[in-house]
Amino acid sequence: MLISRRDWLASAAAVACGAATQRAGATPTKRVKVKSVAAIVSIYEPKTHADVLIGKILEGWKQDGGTGPALKLSSLYVDQVSDRDLSRKMAAKYNVPIYDSIEKAVTVGTDQIPVDGVISIGEHGDYPFNDKGQQLYPRRRFFKEITDAFRKYDRVVPVFNDKHPGPVWTDAKWMYDRAQKMKIPFMAGSSLPLTYRKPDLNVPLGSEIEAAVGIGYSGLDIYGIHALECFQCLVERRQGAESGVEWVQYLEGDAMWNALDAGIVSQDVFNAALASVPKVGKGDIRADRDAGLFLFKYNDGFLGALFMLQSVNRTSVALKLKGQKQPVATQFEERTEPAHPHFAYLLKAIECMVHTGRPSYPIERTLLTSGILDRALTSRSLDGKKLKTPELAIRYQPVAYPHAPLPALTSNPSQPLVK
Structure with a gap:
């Protein structure tokens, strides 16, 4: 049976994850099974978040054709296509189907949810601004259509939302509440932590x-x-x-x-x-x-x-x-070489969630920061009025998830990453 270069790279990553764990003195583990993800993105141009996250699944942590995460891109939905679009080129190169709807991408054109996770990237693209200066990226729409597909086909899988949910507070809270109600492993946030x-x-x-x-x-x-x-x-x-x-x-x-x-x-x-x-x-x-x-x-x-x-x-x-x-x-540090490594460490956290079925760190942290930001921008629009925020009484227990250079990008994604 012939194996594509993309599948070979993913398999090599899985082997490397297990080998790295054993070299570090951990209990030997079985070969890591590659997990599949669907990507829902606003736009896929050079150096956009889609490029520096999804590109690492396709072309390795350094986006140079080397070892990458134990993930496989099964499908892609792109909301806006420009003359600088990379999605068509990358999809053709790695034999990834592009679908014209989010439901089709999540189901990979079938009548079930065959993927192990969904990465939603509503960042960059031609979207309007509101009067508070928030660019109205379609993160809630993406999440709604992803989770509508979960309901329709009676299966949920982990979802990562790039940056803050919303960005408007009512949308962020709606997304969080739906994830809680449907018991969806949900993670979001910035690459910088x-x-x-x-x-x-x-x-x-x-x-x-x-x-x-x-x-x-x-x-x-x-x-x-x-x-x-x-x-x-x-x-x-x-x-x-x-x-x-x-x-x-x-x-x-x-x-x-x-x-x-x-x-x-x-x-x-x-x-x-x-x-x-x-x-x-x-x-x-x-x-x-x-x-x-x-x-x-x-x-x-x-x-x-x-x-x-x-x-x-x-x-x-x-x-x-x-x-x-x-x-x-x-x-x-936002190092730029090689290939935006802060996004590699973010992708590692996503990879761990997809493999374990558990968020690598609490979604509540990003829900809280989303609320602070929205309320700060609201205060600005009201000439600096101090705003009481009972809606931000968000409780959670932090976890000791590590930052770069730990965890090792080739570590086993099914092992807990705490220090």
Whole structure:
């Protein structure tokens, strides 16, 4: 029987996963079975999220034809096709069928759900913006049609939603509620919590965190979620389980800097976060006219502060830990070579979910960050009004899922990845 190059690469990845586990001294495992996934994407152009995630399933972790995840792409749906489209070329190269509906892609043109998971990527493409500056990607529509197919054919499989569900809060909550009701293993979020940290920073679960400040950059919606996810993946490790957020406020101009000057936000912790990111240009950072502050108070009294600055070009978080005189800080590195490795570590988490049937980390983290972001943008549209957020009383228990360079990309995806 002839085997395609795509199937051969997936089999090689499975062998490598088992071999890596055995070399590390773990209990020897059986050869890892390759799992199949359907991909539902908004657009598939070079360097889009579809390219740097789905491309790694087709062409390996480095997208160079080498070893990749123990996943096989069984089908593809593309919502918008442009003159820069890669989907037709890649589908022809790897013999992947493209379908004209989400249901057909999830069923691979049959009358059942034969795939082991679905990857939904509603990011990039020509979609409208609302008056709060949120680009209305079709993430809820994608999820609805995916899960409608689950209902119709009476089977659910794990689903990953790229970045934040929604992006509008009502859509995010609807998606979460449907996943809960249908008992769908559901995961979402940014690649940055999984990427390299410079310097490397590990915060043990249950740490006594006294203060935290995050710094993000670029668009408030498109990059604000990345910065919030980085912030939350660290502060969720504070003593006690996460219980959600009491209120959210957006500040800018003098009101933003007054929060520092008045000591509402720790100047020392802010300085540590700022020192961890590269600057764009010179001059007084307070002259940054497009800067903004997401300020939010958790239900346990902890204060969240995320500065969105256009005078920097990376994301960082600084923490003041009890018993330590100086804050600790790290930059979440968006390395670009080879082939966006932060997406490789995100795909590893997706691979683990598809193989185990369990999310690698709680969907509630991303639901909470989605809500904070939506409410911050709402506050901005209301001239900085502080918004009570009883809907964000979202409780969850964080897990110690590792970031790059651990786990090893060739590790067994069916083994728990905790450290």
